[in-house]
Amino acid sequence: MVAGSEEGRRSMQRDESATELIRVSDEMLAIIGTAPLSQQGWPDRAVAFAIDLREVRQPPSLRFFAEPTREPPAGEDGFPCLYFIVTREACERLRGGPLSIHGDYTYLLAPSMRPILRAIRDCALPEGSAAPYRLAKCIELLCEILEADRVGTLVPVVGRCTLSELDRRRVVASRTLIEERSSEPLTLDQIARQCGINRTKLSRGFREIYGTSVADAIAECRLAQAHRALLGTDLPVGLIGYRSGYQNNASFTRAFGRRYGVPPSSLRSRMN
Incomplete structure (x- = not known):
């Protein structure tokens, strides 16, 4: 992904619905707003990340769209979202391999990512420096998200999970292990041992988070x-x-x- 093209230097645009566009590169767009998104000018074979920009006590949340053929929803209750529209090829190149993130879940981002989000949303620099600054912050945030996906620290948001955050991360790690080694003769005890969690917590947490059993x-x-x-x-x-x-x-x-x-x-x- 190479930023800094002529389009990148003219990165911030506003349309009549007050949605703000940051054209990071030919492979990536960032969009801030509450209005429905137009697909005009999207890169080919794009995936989409939607990040809630509300100021809340819990860490910011993320939704992923593997095939955003329809317009992703606007921010809930009129609150703005930050959208990254990125080619799958660029994501996999930055991540160093295929994406593991699923479109069926909402994920919690690490609290350490909140300052980057605020820098993108609330940048008060003069226009000449705001554009390249926010462009760089968009790339930084995308790289942080992809690294969290790579190391298995993206935690699904669950309504009634009885596990601690640490044990939820271990359950997420078990899902990654299953996807990478499903052809091997895996057992519940083996998975639990390698992920540092007992089999009872793994079975319960897996069903609470993913709605299915480990065996399934x-x-x-x-x-x-x-x-x-x-x-x-x-x-x-x-x-x-x-x-x-x-x-x-x-x-x-x-x-x-x-x-x-x-x-x-x-x-x-x-x-x-």
Whole structure:
């Protein structure tokens, strides 16, 4: 991501709905406002981050849109949001790998990110210096968010979670471990031990945060991996099942059929 283009130096614009645009680079836009967002001028293959700018006691919250084909919602109750519209390629390049963040959850940002948000929102510098200053702060905040995603410290906001914040972070780490190693013969005890949490807290917290069990999450990751391989490779069905964590073809076929409604061989034949 390279900032400082001619568009970047003319970075702050206002439209008739008082939404403010900071054009960081050809790969990234930052938008501040409460009005619905137009997709005009968005970079291709963009993802979106929406950050609540309200002054509240709890840390700021973040929502992620993996495929923002519709306009992201404006700030709730008329409060402004900061939106980052960024190409997926730029995010993965800055993060050093694929994104782990999910679009199904709202996340708490670390309190240390609040000063960066305030600097973007409340900058009182003269216009000539405000533009490059806020542009740089947008890049800094995006990098902080992506680093938190990389190390697993983005914590989902949950309404009735009984765990401490530290244990919630451990549950988030367990989700990352499952996604990275789902094809291995993972057990609840093994996951709990590697994430530094006992199995009872892990089971309860996982269901409270993600609305599913650890076993179901492992199965979902394995089947999603198999589904991608069936559509994207010519590997034999049995080998795909084995590489996805299933010890025999019968159990793989049953699980795949329950999840997708068709046996794996039928899915592949439909695509050919």
